[in-house]
Amino acid sequence: MSADSPAVTAPAPADTAGASPRGRHLGLALFVIAAAQLMVVLDGTITNIALPSIQTALGVSDANLAWIVNSYALAFGGLLLLGGRAGDLFGRRRMFQVGIALFTLASLLGGLAPNEGLLIGARILQGVGAAIAAPSALSLIATTFPEGKPRNKAMGVYAAMAGIGATVGLLLGGILTDALDWRWVFFVNIPIGLAVLAGTRTLVEAERHQGRLDLPGTITGTGGLIALVYGITRGGEHGWTDTFTLTCFVVAAVLLSAFLFIQSRTGHPMMPLRLFKDRNRSGSFATMLFIGAGMMATFYFLTLYMQLILGYSAVRTGFANLPFSLGMGIAATASSKLITRVPPRLIAGPGLLVAAIGMFWFATLTPDSSYAGHLMPAMFVTALGLGMGFVPMTLGAVSGVEHQETGIASALLNTAQQIGGALGLAVLSTIATSAANDRLPDAAASFYRGVAAKDQGLVADAADALTHGYTLAFVAAGVMFLAGLVVTALAVNARAQEAAEGAAPVHLG
Numbered sequence: 001m002s003a004d005s006p007a008v009t010a011p012a013p014a015d016t017a018g019a020s021p022r023g024r025h026l027g028l029a030l031f032v033i034a035a036a037q038l039m040v041v042l043d044g045t046i047t048n049i050a051l052p053s054i055q056t057a058l059g060v061s062d063a064n065l066a067w068i069v070n071s072y073a074l075a076f077g078g079l080l081l082l083g084g085r086a087g088d089l090f091g092r093r094r095m096f097q098v099g100i101a102l103f104t105l106a107s108l109l110g111g112l113a114p115n116e117g118l119l120i121g122a123r124i125l126q127g128v129g130a131a132i133a134a135p136s137a138l139s140l141i142a143t144t145f146p147e148g149k150p151r152n153k154a155m156g157v158y159a160a161m162a163g164i165g166a167t168v169g170l171l172l173g174g175i176l177t178d179a180l181d182w183r184w185v186f187f188v189n190i191p192i193g194l195a196v197l198a199g200t201r202t203l204v205e206a207e208r209h210q211g212r213l214d215l216p217g218t219i220t221g222t223g224g225l226i227a228l229v230y231g232i233t234r235g236g237e238h239g240w241t242d243t244f245t246l247t248c249f250v251v252a253a254v255l256l257s258a259f260l261f262i263q264s265r266t267g268h269p270m271m272p273l274r275l276f277k278d279r280n281r282s283g284s285f286a287t288m289l290f291i292g293a294g295m296m297a298t299f300y301f302l303t304l305y306m307q308l309i310l311g312y313s314a315v316r317t318g319f320a321n322l323p324f325s326l327g328m329g330i331a332a333t334a335s336s337k338l339i340t341r342v343p344p345r346l347i348a349g350p351g352l353l354v355a356a357i358g359m360f361w362f363a364t365l366t367p368d369s370s371y372a373g374h375l376m377p378a379m380f381v382t383a384l385g386l387g388m389g390f391v392p393m394t395l396g397a398v399s400g401v402e403h404q405e406t407g408i409a410s411a412l413l414n415t416a417q418q419i420g421g422a423l424g425l426a427v428l429s430t431i432a433t434s435a436a437n438d439r440l441p442d443a444a445a446s447f448y449r450g451v452a453a454k455d456q457g458l459v460a461d462a463a464d465a466l467t468h469g470y471t472l473a474f475v476a477a478g479v480m481f482l483a484g485l486v487v488t489a490l491a492v493n494a495r496a497q498e499a500a501e502g503a504a505p506v507h508l509g
Contacts, residue, residue: 025202029144032199033137036100039192040130040137042169043072047123048299049173049314050182052307055444057182060116062436062444063233066429069300070229070422071120075127076134077418078222081270084135084411085213092136093203099133100200104193111186122186135411140203167325170299174318214270217262221270224255225419232426275409280344283491284396285416287348290484291389292417293424294359294477298324298382300425301432301470302362306375308447309367309463309470323376324383331387344392345492351388352485358382359478363471367463389484396492424480428473436469443469 047054047068055065087095103126110122176184231248238245263269276282299321306312306320335347361378369375394413436443443465450458 026145026150028199029202032196032202033140033144035192036096036133036196037137038168039103039189039196040134042172043126043130043189045169045299046173046176046185046188047072048303049170049318050177050185051300051303053177053182053314054119056448058113058116058119062433063429064116064120066233066300066425067120068116068123069296070425071123072127072130073296073418073422073425074222074225074229075124076130077127077415077422078225079128079131079218080135080411080415080418081408082213082218083131083133084408085268085270086132087136089213092140093200096133096136096140096203097197097200099129099131099136100193100196101129103129103133104190104197105129107186107189107193111183111190134414144203167322170321170325171318174313174315177314179315212268214262214266214268217259217266217270220255220259220262224252224259225422227255228252229422229426232423232430235430271412272408275412279491280396280493281409283487284393285412286487286491287352287389287484288393288413288416289420289423290480290487291352291355291386291393292420293427294355294480294484295386296421296425297428297473297477298359298362301428301473302375302379305365305467305470309467310369310371320371320375321379323380327380327383328387328390331384332391335388335391339391339395343493344396345488348389348392348492349485349488351385352481352488353385355382355385355389356478356481356485358385359474359481362474363478365467365471365474367460367467385481389488392492393488424477428476431476432469432473434469435472436465439468440465 051065051068054060054068060068083095083099106122106125106129110119110126113119113122172188173185176182176188227248231245231252234242234248235245240246260273263271263273276285302321303317306317307314312320331351335351338347358378358381361374361381365374433444440446440461443462446458447462447466450456450462
């Protein structure tokens, strides 16, 4: 991730110097990397299932509830490039250890959090840890496992963890929340994190590079995104002409403009702008932004709908999401085979159209909708469409990139997905909350009051208002997928063979 700097070989760590592939504990090393990957990816969804329980326990408002998800995504996406650069400069194994330790500590703090402010702070810290650890995990496979079967096996397991992480998060989140308490969706990371840290001595350190961290770029870029997301969230709650809301938008514009200026002038940019000169790559990044926005919102609002409106338990909600994972798996497998024969826009474009149809299907939900006749088929259709979009956009991001820059191109794609999710959820939660409150003032609080007082009339009115808000958010998510379709049609013009060349594993989650 540091193509700008010449590589210099760092002294070999004492515990790995001279180690041969036969002498390494490759099985343990594989467990370490796979467990870390699983922990980072599943944390993007495990908290979703516990959101209604967290909201009740800590008295979180509807507007702030989205921040429990968004704070992690913003920190992860906003600092991912810096984390990769830190691994290049200070040693990937060392930064992997730092990231996992920070993530584990943050999980402990999140589980102990007595209020929403400290919980959101812990989620930010989790995102920072993930941003430091995740970029190094893939690189450590190359330095630890010999070429051939051992490395191929490790890559396969790594990719599998990325694929099943979301599903495991949904199921595990439901089981822990119902069987124990919502706090265990954070506590569960502690034994995993400690086990990973104990096994990191089996990993082989990579060569280090000269250069420096782009701290001005990190501060302006991440700060600008936080100001933008907060402004969107506050605007829906306090009005778009609110002085502080407008101030957030001005600050965001200034900081993001400064970020782009810094990236164009610094010798060691966090986000090399030259990677955006290729229209296919830029189109892939932009499309992934829209995919991330709609997909994160899907999990968020479906969780609230199933638990609050349909009365599902956390465990049942987790299992109810399985068709989503099944559809994604089927479509991604088919897309990976088609990509060598069909231009990527002819796979991703129809896929995004199918995903939009699924979202518009969700938009017809009512408080009495059935799972088998409505939720399940809409979920499967949406997942099929998204699965068709992921593979072409992933390959489009790394196709034609110099070998030494595939890491940063992959990281940029993941950054686009995370930042898109944070921005999308901010916009859609604002739409949902405003629409619900227009139909019934303070709809979420009214729902909980009705449940506590066993006032079925108030519960029914509030459920109708909340469902109205969710359905409008699904409409907006469908429009985001259609926007991604337009970008794909206009910007992605690679041929089938071009898209297939230079494919590299990419962390998505």
